[in-house]
Amino acid sequence: DMEQLFSKTLTVSVRTRDCEERKSSIRITVDQSTTSAHKRSLCVKLTDDSDPYFLFNLSISEEDFQSLKVQQGLLVDFSSFPQKFIELLNLCHSEQDANCPRFLLQLCSQGPAPEGLSTLSVVETNAFKHLNHLSLRLSPGSDRDVKDYLASCLARLKEDKDALELRLKKTEDDLSRQLSCTQQ
Amino acid sequence: DMEQLFSKTLTVSVRTRDCEERKSSIRITVDQSTTSAHKRSLCVKLTDDSDPYFLFNLSISEEDFQSLKVQQGLLVDFSSFPQKFIELLNLCHSEQDANCPRFLLQLCSQGPAPEGLSTLSVVETNAFKHLNHLSLRLSPGSDRDVKDYLASCLARLKEDKDALELRLKKTEDDLSRQLSCTQQ
Incomplete structure (x- = not known):
């Protein structure tokens, strides 16, 4: 069973390994799926309406979330994480046409462009520093x-x-x- | 360099291993490609406009054709083969709405349905027997x-x-x- 929680085209600042940075319009979709054993997982998908081959995804099970929570010092639990994540995405969306957006999405690819893992981050920029609210490691679609x-x-x-x-x-x-x- | 020689939806009699037979509307596309070294090859592609996952293909190089020619006793050479093949396909197309079509396309799958090789045959049926004009072995698309x-x-x-x-x-x-x- 699959429920779509979010699907919007967002401006993402894409950084590849050779340090060039460009703005891309990337569709971010968040789905919640429930297996027959009542196990829930959250699926995050990045696609590009203008590039049929562009696909990154990540599936977060309850166990995956526990390590993510520890690693990134999150204070929410698995059931309220989707809503918080979507709030962050909506913040980015509402500021994406601003000159100096306070909230920004970054996609950094570690490996060679099409194959490697990529990290999607929600970054807040204030007068003092860049604050990383969340980082998710996405795999390129097979x-x-x-x-x-x-x-x-x-x-x-x-x-x-x-x-x-x-x-x-x-x-x-x-x-x-x-x-x-x-x-x- | 790729040139499309033929692309039509044809009625094909599809036989799977468990012997059930059904009529399907299958698009057959014939392309001729030329590499930079002036090597030509013929690409035959079967797709189904109503099933996005259905794809079989075959690429015939000049060498492939020589063994096909010997195996099936063909009397044409590689340069006139595409035209003859297309004539056969057009014969099937012109008869496909007839009650007892004289020319018929058959697709027989050898292995389990989606993975195995399949054979596309142009079969003429006269009062005496089924005559096999041509058989091509197609691979399911990766x-x-x-x-x-x-x-x-x-x-x-x-x-x-x-x-x-x-x-x-x-x-x-x-x-x-x-x-x-x-x-x-």
């Missing part, structure tokens, strides 16, 4: 992950296209009906 | 192949959708302009 992601994009896009075709048909019908009314 | 195929589908569908959106916009503008003309 061929199979990307395949599944693209198949779901394709299905959604087909639905959109079918809906558009219906709307166009209806608009054309309206047009010709109204025209014939006028000409009578 | 995750990477399917990924690339889906990315190209997605790009094409996006173009279609953008074109539809433009047309809808134009039709709506036309409608409101004609309406305002009428009301004056």
Whole structure:
């Protein structure tokens, strides 16, 4: 069972190993999945609407969260973590068009560009320093992950296209009906 | 360098190992590619517009063709093979809605459904027997192949959708302009 908690396109500052930095529009999706044994896990997915091959993901189980909590000194528990994470993402989203955004998303890739692990960080910048609120290590999607992601994009896009075709048909019908009314 | 020679949706009689047989609409694409060393090869691709994961392909180099020629007693050479193959596909296409099509495409899978090799055959049925005109052994696409195929589908569908959106916009503008003309 899968529930989508968040899906927005956010401005992310992407840093690759050779130190170049650029702003990218990256879609961040947060899903909560529950297995049949009532085990919950949180899935974080980064995709790029303009690059079908771009996919990073991370699945956080309750056990994964315990070590993340210790490592990063988090004070929330697993059940309230998703909400806090989404609050941080929304803070970044609300400030992303500002000149000097106080909250910023950074994606730093450790290895060579497409293969290595990448770290997504929520960074607050104040007058004194950069404060790291959260860092998550994401893995690049495998061929199979990307395949599944693209198949779901394709299905959604087909639905959109079918809906558009219906709307166009209806608009054309309206047009010709109204025209014939006028000409009578 | 890649040139598309053929791409049509054809009715194929699909047989899996457990002997069930069903008719499927399968897109067959034939491309000719030329490498920088002027080596040509023929690429045959089977896809299913309703199943994003369905992909079989075969690449035939000039050397591959020589053994195919011997095995199946072909009388044409590599340069005229594509045209002859496409003639056979068009024969199947022209007869596919007939009650008893004389030419028929068969796809038989040897192994377990998604993994194994499959054989695509062009079979003529006359009053006396089934005549096998050509059999090609296709491999199921890897995750990477399917990924690339889906990315190209997605790009094409996006173009279609953008074109539809433009047309809808134009039709709506036309409608409101004609309406305002009428009301004056």
